[in-house]
Amino acid sequence: MTKSNSVFAQKINVDSLLTVAVKETNQDRNYESALKKTQLGMKLAPDYLDFYLLTGRIYQLTNVKDSARYYYKYVIGKNPVYEDAFAYLINMDIEDKNYADAMITVDKAIEAHPGKKDFRYKKLAIYELQGEKEKSETYLKEMQAMYPKDSDFKLHYFIADSRLKSDRIGVNYNFTTFDRSGYGPWHFGSLQYIRQRNWGSAIARINYSKRFADGQSVIDGIQYEAEAYLFTGKKSYSYIGGGYSSDPVFPKLRLGYSFFHNFNKGWEADLGVRYIDTDDTNFATAVVGVGKYLGSYWLNLRSYFQFDNSTVYPAFTLTTRYYFNTRFDYLTLIAGYGTSPDERTTIGQIEQRLSLDSFRIGGGYYRLFGDHYVTGLQISVNDQEYTPGSKQIETEIALMFQYQF
Incomplete structure (x- = not known):
């Protein structure tokens, strides 16, 4: 060798x-x-x-x-x-x-x-x-x-940012018009305070709704809400919320809970329940959602299965966001079917709308100016059945302003 x-x-x-x-x-x-x-x-x-x-x-x-x-x-x-x-x-x-x-x-x-x-x-x-x-x-x-x-870096950044100490006060205003003669418009406004800390965030909110028909105010009222988002782990958090009103334009009682978990590669999922109590009825809703970060995009599909008198009424919402620099800067597109208990402006009519068809689409733009001013504008159109076989077009403009300190 x-x-x-x-x-x-x-x-x-x-x-x-x-x-x-x-x-x-x-x-x-x-x-x-x-x-x-x-x-x-x-x-x-x-x-x-x-x-x-x-x-x-x-x-x-x-x-x-x-x-x-x-x-x-x-x-x-x-x-x-x-x-x-x-x-x-x-x-x-x-x-x-x-x-x-x-x-x-x-x-x-x-x-x-x-x-x-x-x-x-x-x-x-x-x-x-x-x-x-x-x-x-x-x-x-x-x-x-x-x-x-990179969706993982973006998700980590949003979670880390939501743990930093900050406070926000804000106002929201929604104006809804209807193509049905003599019906509307609706006014919906809210004043809120958001306290964000390392453990999560707490929100106190007062809502006011006033509805018109034939040029006259027909109903109005106030609702009080409290919500919290609590971190339960490095990749999970919970939502707890409740609302009360003695005015019939709102449900008497609204309760909600959801558990959220963030998985690898930008995936997240949530599972929860909602409860609505009105003067005439009460019912529960099961909530299931799945989301995905794709670079600067966030896609989320949330399903609602509402149980009333042994009947299940489904609702679905697909949300798409394109984020810019922060979690407050994004463009959004929303499409959905049905009525859910998470829609504040129509929650007073949820009992009547549950069994009726509803197809909606909308878009909005939200932006943080400087370090303090959070603003938003959103427009949506809802093809809503108000009685079996009869439909109306609802156009809603939503404005949001918050001051962060």
Whole structure:
């Protein structure tokens, strides 16, 4: 055998040795035997860094972490192209709550692999684990600028922003006209206060509704509402809401609860219930929703299944948003069928509208001016059946203004 053939055979043997060691580590979990093979491999091929990396992995799996760190750092020092060495070392330091060391390593990983988003996610995770909310938000803004179509960064940013301390006061006004002679218009206004903290947000709201027919006011009233969005985990939160009114233009009692969970890759889902109590009846509604962030877009389909007198009345709402710089800056398009208990301007007629067809479409634009002024304009058209076989077109203009401080 020639010298070159001998070297080639040795290389094949070393590769085979590594293959067996990997199998014993990952499948057989025979760490003692695998470690002997990696140590032999390092002697036979001292420049073959895969043996050093696997040795570090074996020490990590057997909880000999100081040795694991030594071999990971050795691999990184020799050749930072090894992404796994960075990943294993970062994860081990995070597990041991050595966040300062983890941050040093993740910065080196980003420098060596600037196009690898996984390391940028790790840096975000370290900020969040340390409770560095402002640094986390600043970093998320940088990542949004770098990866504007990354739905996970956008979702993380919106969640982080909703945990920052802020207060808002605002007014809403809705004006609804009807193409039916002698009917309408409707006026609906609300005054609200929103308190946002690390635990979530609380909302107090007073609604006023006044409806006209044949040029005269026919009914009006006030409703009092309280709502809260409470974080229940890093990827979940709950909505709790209730409203009360002694005026027949509103239901006597409105209650609601929903649980929201954010999954990976921009997916989210919610499951909830609504309860309406009027002078004549009461009924419950099951709510199921699914949403998806696609870059700067957010798509959400929410279904309502309303149970009244042993009959189920469905309603569906499809919402599309295109976000710009913040969660307050977006264009929206909405389409839906049926009447749901989440529609404030028509909730006073929900009992009459449940069994009637309704097809609606609308669009709006919302924008944050400076750091304080949140504004919005939305227009919608509803093809509403008001008695079986008879329809009217309802056109609604909604204005919103909030001051954030």
